[in-house]
Amino acid sequence: MNKVKGSSWHILLIIICLVLLLPVVFMVSNSFKTLQDSYHSMLQIIPLHPTFSNYSTLGKQVDLLRLIWNTFFMATLVTLGKIVTGLLAAYAFKYFTFKGKKWLYFIFVSTIFVPFTVVMIPNYLVISKANLLNSALGVALPQLCDATGIMLFLKAMDKIPSSLIEAVHIDGIPSYKILKDIVVPILRPSIISIGAIFFINSWNEYVWPTLILKDKSSFTLPLALQNYISSEGGTNFPLAMALSTIMIIVPLLIYLIFQRYILNSISSSGLK
């Protein structure tokens, strides 16, 4: 009886897997179809007349290498910035005692929930006054405003025995050396997985870059993809799917390599 019940739950879960994954399968398969085939045999998973023409058309219409480089550069800036600022702040919260610590931590962490529209106008004005429109730095700087890193690094630091840090501290080793030579090596798996999460999120970021990047040569992949979609119909779906397929390669590779670490870090973000 219980066995039957268990397997009927599996059917439900497998249906969910299909619903979640079929769009991805269709995306990849349609990117190798001609426009005609994508219309007439849209549910055919293996294309009838497989073709690379969408990819080559795409290569003629946009500067793919430049798009990938812009996206990569911006995501790297954001990721490194968040890791460095997050690690430093987490170290201070964990190992230093100072007045108002509780309040400062509370303010830092609360900012995670502030919707972007609340700060969007002043941030836009600051970035445009600083002459950073159309630049990766202009996209990256306001995005560093994210205390998730502090929260996650603090949780990771819980795993380091505090007696170890105290012992080296008493030996008179300066704290930047403790951070660099002891904390960072121990936290390596956490840093990699948290960095991977930051990188993927920033790679996919759309809203803030659309405000800052107006010049086509500064576009990132999501902005370029947006140009291929319009609500009025007439969208060339196979082309859009080819660009989407190119766009997912990097996040998917990162996920395949660090999957276990990434899921662990996501899990720990919900625990106190």
Added chain:
Amino acid sequence: MNSRSSKKNKFLTFAYLAPTAIILLVFMIIPIIYTLYLSFFDWNLIAPTKDFVGLENYISIFTDPVNQKVLLNTVFYIVLLLVLNFLIPYFISIVVKFFIGKMQSSYKIIFFIPSLFSLVVGAMLFSWIMNPVSGPIAFFMRQLGVSLPNWTNSGAMAIVVLCLMTNWKVFGYNFVLLLTGLGSVPQNIIDATKMDSIPKWRMIWDIVLPLNKSIAFYVLILTIVQGLQYVFTPISVITQGGPYYGSSNVLYHTYLNAFVLYKTGNASALAVITFLIFLVLLYLEIKFVEGRADRYE
């Protein structure tokens, strides 16, 4: 410690916190105050002068029918997001935790995959799948003799489809968070109910759900705050808030006022109202998610 080293410590604390503090000050704290300031002015983002108008921007939010429609839509969005992105993943995480034995981690790995995609890709894929003329769903429904209504013509239907686009992305992420929470319920409590042969659903309802309240509430708040921001991308890519503001919400309307209509004052007032909603949610979070705020007492 002697006074020299404590002075040094003070300096170090400052040096370590400074990068984060400066960024938060420049791109978060000061902007919040400046948005509040702008909400009392009539401005177009470019003109050298701003006209002080007092509370006029706020009055217009609550009297203008378009703004009212947008606020109402926001409520509809929140309800839908709670069902799609919170209740359903919660139910599925309970099923995976307590009703199946094997393959828990395989489901986790697969469910998470859509989270890797940009919402722009999600929006594009679902506008293809749900295309009322040439999409797969329309194709299936035609076989059954019904036609898929053109959802872009109806605000309510558009909102449902836009929420489904974010659901595809967020489902696995929230599932992982909630499953972790369920995993932290002590096993001995669960074993004890097994020995007393208490039915599973009772055990979940009476013991697991109350014990898991804190993380569930965290995900609930996250679903609202993040969900309204996530849904911004499909709105912007697919409907631009249409038809006639039917699928707009308070965040998209803020953006529209600020960067399309250049009504900076209106946009700022809407942003301040969004911020107030956020403060209420934050208060609820502190109240219900015990121990989170006073971690560093």
